[in-house]
Amino acid sequence: MKKERFSQIALDGLVRQNPTFRLVLGTCPTLAITISAINSFGMGMAVLFVLVCSNVIISLLRNVIPDRVRIPCFIVIIATFVTIVSMFMEAFLPDLFNSLGVFLALIVVNCIILGRAESFASHNPVGASALDGLFMGLGFTVSVTLIAIVRELLGSASFFGIELWDASKFSIKFFTSSAGAFLTYGLFIAIFNVCYNAVERKLKHNRAHKMLKPVTAETAKEAE
C-alpha cells in the first residue's frame, strides 16, 4: 500500500472523519460511558476490535455477499464479534464487563461500525479496510477517553480511577450527570472543529501559495 494512501486512511480515522467529533456517530455510548476513563478506554478497545475484525471479514467477503442481503450479513458478522468481545470481557475483565453493561451489547448497532462496513469495507481491499477499522477505532477510543478524563477529573476528582484529591472538598457533580455529558461532548466538538477548520484553512492557504508562480523578469516580459 502506498504511503499516501496509508496516511490518508490514518488521518481520516483520527481527524478528518473522526467518528465522535466530526461525524458525531456512536453518541449513545459516548454520553453514557464517559463517566469514567477506564470504562471509556475499555469501550474504545472493544469497538476497535469489532471494527477491525468486521471490516476485514466484510472486505474479504465483499465479492461474495449479494447486494440485497448485505445489511443482514454485516449485522450477523458484527454481532458475532461483539459477542466474542463480550465473552472475553466477561471471562477476563469482569469489572469492566459489568461497568459497560448493556452498552457492550449495543456495539452491534453502533453507527460507526455499520457505517464503515457499508461505506468502506464493502468497497475496499482487506489491508485498507483493516487500517480503516484500526484508525476509526483509535479515533473513537481517543475521543471518548478524552471526554471521560475531563468528566472524571471534574466530577469525581480522579484520573483513571486514581483519586487525585478529596472529591468532597472540590468536585463538580454536574459533570457526572447526563447533562454534564452533553455539555462536555458539545464543548469537545466545538473545540475540535474550530481547531480543525483553522488548520485546514492554513493548509489550503499554503497550498494555494505554492501553486502561484514567482514573478520574474522573464515572465513579466512574456506577459507584456
Place this chain on the structure above:
Amino acid sequence: MSKEVKNDVVETNEKTASAEKAMKKGTVIQAVKAIAVLVIICLVCGILLALCNDLLYVSDDVKFDRAMQKIYPNFKKADDSPALDTANAKTPYGEVLDLVKSSDGAYILTAKSSNIGFSNGTVTVYVAVSGGENPTVAGWSIKENVGQSFIGNISEKHQKTWFIGQSITVVNPENPEGSGLGSGATHTENAIGYAINAAAYYCINVLKLVSTPESEAKDALVALLGTEYDGYGFVAVNDAEYLEACKVGDKELSFYFEGTKADSDPLAAYVYGEDDARQIVVVKDGITHAERLEEAAVVKKSEGIDEELVAKAQSRSYFEYQIQKSHAGFEFAGMGEVNEEFATAEKGTVNKIYLSTDGAIIVEATGNGGFMNGTVTINVIIADREIKGWSIVSNTEQSYISNIINSTQASTWYVGSSIDGALELGDNKVTGTTMSSTAINNAVNTACYYARNTLPQGGAE
C-alpha cells in the same frame, strides 16, 4: 397480415418469452444465492461463537464467587455453607434474606433494612463478616434499594470505609443510624446502618459467631426451657431501673427476658449471675395478668436455685413494676366489667379493665393498623382523667416492636396527656416502626375514648 410478418411476430414473442424465462430463472438463482450466502455466514458465525463459548464460558458459580469477592476478596464458597434460618431471619433492625459461608470461615449475608430509609424505603446490602474469635464487618456493598433517590451519594469510597473493621458486637448498638457519616443522604444512610446491624444481629444470635453475655444468657434460658417451649421468641428488656429493682441482696438480675408465642401465655425469664453461677427462673402470668400479680406461676427454674430469687421473680412482675412506676398509688382492686357500649372504637377495641383502690384504672386496648395489618395490645393507666403511663402487652405481626419496647423516646409518649382529646404522635414516632407506632396510637385513643365515656364526670360523646 402476410405470412412472413406473422412468422416474425411469433418469433419475436417466442424470444421475449424465452428472455423473460431466463430473467426469472436468473432472479431465482440470485435469490437462492443470497439466502445461501446469508445462511452460510450465519452457520460459520454460529460455529465460531460455539467454539468461543466453549473456551470462555463463565459458570454461575464463578460469577457468584466473583460477586462475593468484590465484598470479601478471599471468598470461596464453603461446602458446608448453612441454610438461612428463616424463622429467626427477622431482627429488630431488618431482615436477613440470604447467607453464604466462605471456606475461611467468613460469612456474607444479604440483609434488608426495616422501612426507615428515605420515604420509608429500604436498602438491601451484602455484608461480609469475618470469622475468627472477634468477627468484624469485613466489607459491604449495596445490592438494591427501594425509593432511595439519593443512593448515588453513597459512593464506593463510603462502602470501603464505613463500618469496616468494627466488631459485630459493637457495630452500632446504641445508634444504628450511624448519623454523622455525612453522605448527604441521611435516611438512606440510616437504612444501610440498620441493614448492617441486622446482619450483625443474625451473626450473634443465630450463627453464634460471637457470644455476648446477653446471647449466653438467652442460650442458657432456651436450654433450660427445653423443647416443650419451642417457638417462644425472647426479647431482652434493657430497663436498668427494673434490673436494679429486682436485686436480691447482693445478687443482681443480669437479664430480664420476655417471651411470646402465638396462642400461648407470655413468659418472663429472670437471669441472675453468669456462667456456672447462672440461675434462671421463668414465670408466666404476672406479666400481663394483674389478677395474679403476686402469684406468677413458675414454669421452670434452675436446679438448686436460691428460693429468694424465685420469690422475687414471682412478686416483682415487670407489669406491676411498670404500672407502679407510672402511677405509684396503684393497688390492684380487681377486674372491672367492660362496658360494651364503648368497648369498640373506630380503630380499636377495649379488652379488659383493671381497677385500683385509688380510683385509677388500667384499660387494656387493642389498636389496629399496625405493620402487615397487625395489631398492638397495650395497657393504659388512667388516673384523674390523665394518662399516667402505658405498656405493650402483646402484638401480632409487629416484627420491630422491640424497637419501641426498648426506646426511651416511646416511654414518654402520652404521659400526662388528658383523655379528653384525640392524641397524635406526629413526628415523634420511633424510626423504623411507623406502622406499629400507629397501632399503639390507635390503641391509646381507643382506651381514652372508653375512659372519657365511662369514668365519672365524662358524658357520652
